[in-house]
Amino acid sequence: MILNYIKIAFRSLRKRRGHTFLNIAGLTIGMTCCLLIFHYVSYEKSYDDFNKDANDIVRLRIDSYSKGDLRWKSATVYPAIAPTMKKDFPEVQDYCRLMDANFLITNEATQAKFKETKGYFADPSTLKMFGIPLTQGNPATALTGPDKLIISQSMATKYFGSPNALGKQLNIRFDGAPQNFEVTGVFKDYPSNSHLDIQYLASYDALKKFIITNWRDSSNPADNAWGWYDFYAYIQLKPGTDIDKFAAKIPAFSDKYMNKTEWALKNNFKTEIHMMPLKDIHLYSNFNQEAEVNGNGQAVGFLFLVAIFIIGIAWINYINLATARSVERAREVGVRKVLGALRTDLIKQFLTESLLLNFIALALSIGIFFLLVSPFDQFTGHPETHISLSSHYWQLFTILFLAGTLLSGMYPAFVLSGFQPIKVLKGMFKNSTGGLLLRKGLIVLQFTTSVVLIAGTIIVYKQVSFMRDQKLGANIDQTLVLEGAASPTDSLYQGTFQPFKSDLLQLSGVKNLAASTNVMGQEIYWTNTHKRVEGEAQTGTTLYNLGVDYDFISLFDMKLKAGRPFSTDFGTEKKNVLLNEKAVAILGFPNAAAAIGKKINSGRDTNTVVGVLADYHQQGLQKAIEPMIFRCAPNIRSYYSIKVASGKMPATIAAIKQTWDKYFTADPFNYSFLDETFSEQYKADILFGKVFGIFAFLAILIACFGLLGLSAYNVIQRTKEIGIRKVLGASAQSILLLLSRDFMKLILVALVLAIPVGWYIMHQWLQDFAYRIHIGWWIFAIAGFLALLIALLTIVLQAARAVVVNPVKSLRSE
Numbered sequence: 001m002i003l004n005y006i007k008i009a010f011r012s013l014r015k016r017r018g019h020t021f022l023n024i025a026g027l028t029i030g031m032t033c034c035l036l037i038f039h040y041v042s043y044e045k046s047y048d049d050f051n052k053d054a055n056d057i058v059r060l061r062i063d064s065y066s067k068g069d070l071r072w073k074s075a076t077v078y079p080a081i082a083p084t085m086k087k088d089f090p091e092v093q094d095y096c097r098l099m100d101a102n103f104l105i106t107n108e109a110t111q112a113k114f115k116e117t118k119g120y121f122a123d124p125s126t127l128k129m130f131g132i133p134l135t136q137g138n139p140a141t142a143l144t145g146p147d148k149l150i151i152s153q154s155m156a157t158k159y160f161g162s163p164n165a166l167g168k169q170l171n172i173r174f175d176g177a178p179q180n181f182e183v184t185g186v187f188k189d190y191p192s193n194s195h196l197d198i199q200y201l202a203s204y205d206a207l208k209k210f211i212i213t214n215w216r217d218s219s220n221p222a223d224n225a226w227g228w229y230d231f232y233a234y235i236q237l238k239p240g241t242d243i244d245k246f247a248a249k250i251p252a253f254s255d256k257y258m259n260k261t262e263w264a265l266k267n268n269f270k271t272e273i274h275m276m277p278l279k280d281i282h283l284y285s286n287f288n289q290e291a292e293v294n295g296n297g298q299a300v301g302f303l304f305l306v307a308i309f310i311i312g313i314a315w316i317n318y319i320n321l322a323t324a325r326s327v328e329r330a331r332e333v334g335v336r337k338v339l340g341a342l343r344t345d346l347i348k349q350f351l352t353e354s355l356l357l358n359f360i361a362l363a364l365s366i367g368i369f370f371l372l373v374s375p376f377d378q379f380t381g382h383p384e385t386h387i388s389l390s391s392h393y394w395q396l397f398t399i400l401f402l403a404g405t406l407l408s409g410m411y412p413a414f415v416l417s418g419f420q421p422i423k424v425l426k427g428m429f430k431n432s433t434g435g436l437l438l439r440k441g442l443i444v445l446q447f448t449t450s451v452v453l454i455a456g457t458i459i460v461y462k463q464v465s466f467m468r469d470q471k472l473g474a475n476i477d478q479t480l481v482l483e484g485a486a487s488p489t490d491s492l493y494q495g496t497f498q499p500f501k502s503d504l505l506q507l508s509g510v511k512n513l514a515a516s517t518n519v520m521g522q523e524i525y526w527t528n529t530h531k532r533v534e535g536e537a538q539t540g541t542t543l544y545n546l547g548v549d550y551d552f553i554s555l556f557d558m559k560l561k562a563g564r565p566f567s568t569d570f571g572t573e574k575k576n577v578l579l580n581e582k583a584v585a586i587l588g589f590p591n592a593a594a595a596i597g598k599k600i601n602s603g604r605d606t607n608t609v610v611g612v613l614a615d616y617h618q619q620g621l622q623k624a625i626e627p628m629i630f631r632c633a634p635n636i637r638s639y640y641s642i643k644v645a646s647g648k649m650p651a652t653i654a655a656i657k658q659t660w661d662k663y664f665t666a667d668p669f670n671y672s673f674l675d676e677t678f679s680e681q682y683k684a685d686i687l688f689g690k691v692f693g694i695f696a697f698l699a700i701l702i703a704c705f706g707l708l709g710l711s712a713y714n715v716i717q718r719t720k721e722i723g724i725r726k727v728l729g730a731s732a733q734s735i736l737l738l739l740s741r742d743f744m745k746l747i748l749v750a751l752v753l754a755i756p757v758g759w760y761i762m763h764q765w766l767q768d769f770a771y772r773i774h775i776g777w778w779i780f781a782i783a784g785f786l787a788l789l790i791a792l793l794t795i796v797l798q799a800a801r802a803v804v805v806n807p808v809k810s811l812r813s814e
Contacts, residue, residue, distance in 0.1 A: 020357070023318055026705040027361035028368065030314025031401070033698050035369040036376055037307035038393045040691070043382050044300045046390060047193045047282035051131045053236060056093070058243070058275040060085075060233040061287060064542060065270040066529075071542045072626075075287040078226045081273065082233040084257060089249065091241045096126040098232040098291075099222075101202050104173040104486045104667065107159045113668055114158070115483060119200035120232075121207040121222075129236055132198070136166040137185030148203040150185035155199050172202075173486045174210065181206070192383045195281040196291050226258055230525060232291060234278070247275060267529065267540035286768075289525055298765060299688045302456075306692070309449045310699045311400065315408035316442045317706030318354070354409025362401060380687060443743070444750045446703040447787055451754035452761065453696035455783035459762045459775060460689035466621070466773050467682055473616025475557040476520050479674035480644050480656070484515065484637035485664040493635055500663040504642065507659070509652030511643040514555040515636045517547040520618060521678035530629065532587055533599040533606060541586050543579075544618075544626045547633035553578075553613070555643055562592035563611030566632040570610075573632035578611040583627035600629075607631075620681035621771040641674065700787070704794045707743065711795045740795045747791050751784035758783070 048054050060081060064071045082095035098120035106113040124143040126132070127150075134142060134150065142150050149170060156165035165183045172181050181202065190198040207222050221228055237246065250273050258264060258271045276285055283297035377383065488496055497515075504510050518524050526547075529540035550573075553565040561581060566573045579587070579595060589595040592612035599608050615625045644652050653671065660669045722735055759775055766772040 019321060022705045022708060023321060023357055024361050024364070026314045026317045026702045027358060028364045029698055029702055030311040031361055031365035032368045032372070033695055034307045034311040034400070035365060035389070035397065036372065037303050037310075037695065038397055039369075039373060039376070039389045040380055040382070041300055041304050041307075042390045042393045043193060044283060044295050047195055047295075048278050050191050050193070051278065053129065053131070054278045056237050056239060056241070057129060057234055057278040058237065059278060059281060059285075060235060061274050061276060061285075062229060063272040063274065065272070066541045067268045068270075072527075073287040074229055074289050075285060075291070076229050076231055076289045077233045077273070078229050078258075079222050079231045079233070080224050080226050080257075082235055083223065085235060085253065088253065089246070091237050091246050092235050093238045094125050094129060094236040096123040096129050096234050097204065098122050098126065098196075098234075099207060099230055101174065101200075101207075103200075103202075104178075105159070106171040106173075106178075106666075108169070108171050110159070110161075112159050113666070115668060115670060116155075116199065118197045119202065120196075120198070121204050122201040123204045126201060129234060130196075130198075132187050132190065132201075134185040134187050135163070139185070142185035143201060143203045144205070145203060146205040146209040147179065147181050148184045148206065149181040149200060150187060151183055151200045152187055152189045152198070154189050156183070156186050175214070193282075195278075195285075195294065226261075230289070235275075243275070243277075250275075267531070269529070269540060288523065293684070296684060296688065296768065298768060299684075302761070302765065303688075303691065303695070306453070306695050306699070308400075309453070310695060310702065311404065313446050313449060313699055313702050313706075315404045316446055317702060318357070318408045320442050320706050322350075322354075351406075351409045355405060358401070358405040358409075380691065381683075440746055443707070443746045444753065446706065447747050447750035447791065448754045448757065450696075450700045450703050451751055451780070451783045451787045452758040453692075453699055454786055455754065455758040455780050456762055456765075457689070457693040457696045458779050458782060459766070459773070460685070460692055462773050462779070463766065463769065464682055464685050464689055467685070467769070467771070468679060470617070470621055470771065472520065472678075473558070473614055474520060476674045476678055478644050478646060479556075480642045480653070481519050481672050481674050481677070482640040482642065482656075482660070483668075483670040484639050485667045486637075487664065487666045493637065496663050497637070500659060503659050503662070504656060507652065507655050509645045509648060509655065511645060512551055512555045513640060513642050514551040515549045515634075515638075515640050516552050517545075517633070517636055517638045518618075519639050519641055519674060519677075520556075520616075521620070521674070521681060523619060524626070524628075528602045530587070530600045530602045532589075533601050541627070543583055543629040545629055545631060546618075547631050547636045547638075549634050549636060550632070552630075552641070555641060558616060559614040561612045561614050563596040563609070565611055566630075573610075575607055576610045576632060577607040578613055578630035579609055580613050580625070580628040580630075581615045582625050583629060584612055586627045620678070622681070622685075622769050624770040700790060704790060707791055707794045708797075711739065711743065736796055740792060743791060743795055744788065747788050748784075751780070751787070754783070755780045 051057065059075070060077045061073070061075050062077050063073045079097055079099075082097055086092045086095050100117075101119045101121045103116045103119065104113065105116050120126075122143060124140075127134070127139045127143065132150075133139070135153065137150065142148065149172075151159075151165060153163040156163045159165070159170065160168060163186055165186050168183045169180045170183060171178050173179075190196070204222070208220055211220070211222055222231075237243065254271055254273050259269075264270065281294065283295045283300060285294055286296075485493075485497075501513050504513055517526060524544040524546060526545040527542050528545065530543045531540045548566070550566050550568055553560075563578070565578070566576070570576075577600070581592060584592055584595045587595070587600065589598070595609045595612055597608065597610075599606055601607075613628075613630065617623075617625060618628070642656065656671075657669050660667075725735060725738075758780065762775060766775070
């Protein structure tokens with residue numbers, strides 16, 4: 001019997017090729033989109049899953065309050081917190097700390113040298129907690145003791161030509177004199193789906209040694225400091241620990257060690273410690289000093305919903321088309337019932353057709369998915385190492401497919417099998433009111449979703465354009481940025497840098513050069529607490545420090561609100577500082593002019609404000625402008641910003657490199673264009689907009705397939721009516737209006753429903769941005785107009801065929 005059902009189903013599908021094509025095309029596109037989005041979402045949610053202890057590991061982070069106001073939220077903490085928690089709380093099984101280790105590394109044997117930034121100073125426990133098995137070396141001792149380094153296999157090959165690097169030496173410069181590190185371990189390349197990009201780890205003892213040697217501080221602040229918040233700290237809780245109960249103990253811990261101290265009480269300063277589960281960091285952590293640029297959990301959630309919407313629209317199409325054909329198939333049902341067919345047999349038959357159609361679409365969609373997954377990964381920037389669609393998402397897709405197939409097949413099956421044979425064979429059958437209302441409701445649902453997706457695409461595009469086009473308050477155009485030189489040492493640096501700068505300024509393509517600790521687009525980590533010296537007693541407030549030389553302000557064309565910039569005309573500017581407008585306000589000065597000449601204090605350091613700069617965007621417009629203090633530091637060497645003339649750029653870069661190689665022989669030449677690196681901050685949002693837009697277009701395309709099928713059956717059912725109207729003198733325009741009017745009403749209803757839904761969804765998305773667009777009514781007007789236009793074209797293309805048919809043929813049709 002089953003084979004008979006399948007045979008009849010194939011016969012029915014062949015007979016109605018146009019209807020079959022529309023359904024299979026819509027279902028295939030819907031399932032393929034669903035699989036691709038699930039693949040993307042699965043990878044984004046897989047971060048740190050490979051760590052077998054991930055469920056028990058949390059990262060500590062801190063929020064800082066000054067005078068009761070939140071100043072910053074940081075992904076880093078003080079180095080003393082984690083070991084003290086291990087001592088005070090029995091729930092803590094282990095801990096590890098990481099601190100950025102940006103090295104200039106040289107293999108003296110081969111003279112291979114690179115600036116490396118994807119590594120950390122790390123406690124020995126890091127290897128076990130982060131699941132880093134060594135292919136060479138002893139994990140128990142690899143990070144114990146100073147001057148030890150473990151590296152990835154790729155890094156070993158990069159410096160030594162093969163992964164066999166155990167026991168070899170690398171010369172490392174880290175903010176001081178170079179020293180040799182021994183490679184004490186090699187590990188497999190760390191997985192890409194980790195919130196940390198780990199290419200190498202240096203022993204934590206090496207950091208302590210550096211502090212003692214260069215800072216002359218033997219108190220081990222890398223272990224004991226409660227105010228140096230540059231450390232990533234992780235604790236591993238004992239299995240079965242109730243994390244909520246444990247979190248309830250932390251405020252008392254914070255008060256004991258930080259908030260009840262004399263300094264904190266005097267400055268009205270408060271620190272809160274928070275925990276974030278390891279597997280949540282990539283999607284839900286967006287704080288100061290993140291180790292890497294993280295994903296966006298809200299955007300991933302939106303795309304997941306889009307996947308459900310798209311495949312849902314495809315199944316809505318199937319229901320609409322199947323029920324619209326009820327008149328056509330009524331006689332078939334009537335004859336089969338007269339010949340003895342039971343209703344259950346008819347239900348099985350129509351369900352078989354539904355299953356067959358969906359399984360054909362499933363087979364096609366899986367094949368297309370495997371063909372498209374590699375270019376899709378390239379487009380989204382994910383590694384092409386494997387199909388990252390986890391078993392969980394395959395199971396979810398399977399459940400979704402079976403549920404959707406059965407539900408979309410059951411309604412038409414019950415409707416078609418329920419026809420009364422006497423009425424059908426007498427020609428008294430017509431579509432039920434309930435069936436018409438259902439189809440209209442489904443059309444409204446489809447186009448409500450389509451309008452929301454169109455409006456969402458417009459809003460994402462407008463937000464990204466707003467951020468990219470907004471004036472930053474600083475001119476970053478035509479700016480080439482060089483990573484600063486690590487050598488020679490401070491005492492000899494100016495003797496090398498000044499001739500280098502003079503030679504560069506002689507080049508025809510170079511206009512100016514300035515040095516700084518950071519450039520635009522970078523997060524500033526250098527912070528300290530400041531307060532006013534004069535006036536009423538002041539509590540401290542956190543300011544972000546930027547070290548600049550004398551030419552920095554003029555090179556970036558920054559605007560002064562009061563006072564003057566740094567200048568050699570005033571001798572040493574070591575004790576003078578500039579503020580931005582935000583810092584002036586937060587320090588309590590009534591205006592920019594009032595701050596000039598005033599003194600501000602940071603611990604033992606007292607400075608005089610000589611100028612106030614207009615606020616500018618140090619980072620992208622996702623972030624609010626922070627209170628900043630600018631310090632004159634002629635010896636600063638982190639970055640060199642060079643204003644270059646337009647045109648002949650390759651020749652200018654080559655000339656700059658030649659000059660660099662003349663003066664900084666020990667340093668690699670690394671450059672970038674500032675406008676391009678600044679725009680990298682918007683990369684994730686631009687990608688989200690593109691992905692969102694592509695799938696929105698495909699969702700609308702699927703909806704149009706359904707509308708095309710429905711309008712075709714509408715034309716077939718009204719063939720005689722059209723012929724009579726034409727004979728009586730109706731114009732082609734009036735007939736087109738007649739055939740499209742009902743559909744247009746439904747789409748207008750969809751627009752009315754889509755406005756509040758779309759506004760709410762996109763308003764929530766925009767909350768992630770400190771500076772954002774206003775969602776204007778015109779956005780939904782454009783989205784509605786586009787949906788209306790697309791639907792109208794779809795209907796008109798189908799209806800036009802009926803309009804041009806000779807009315808004699810129409811009136812002869814049965």
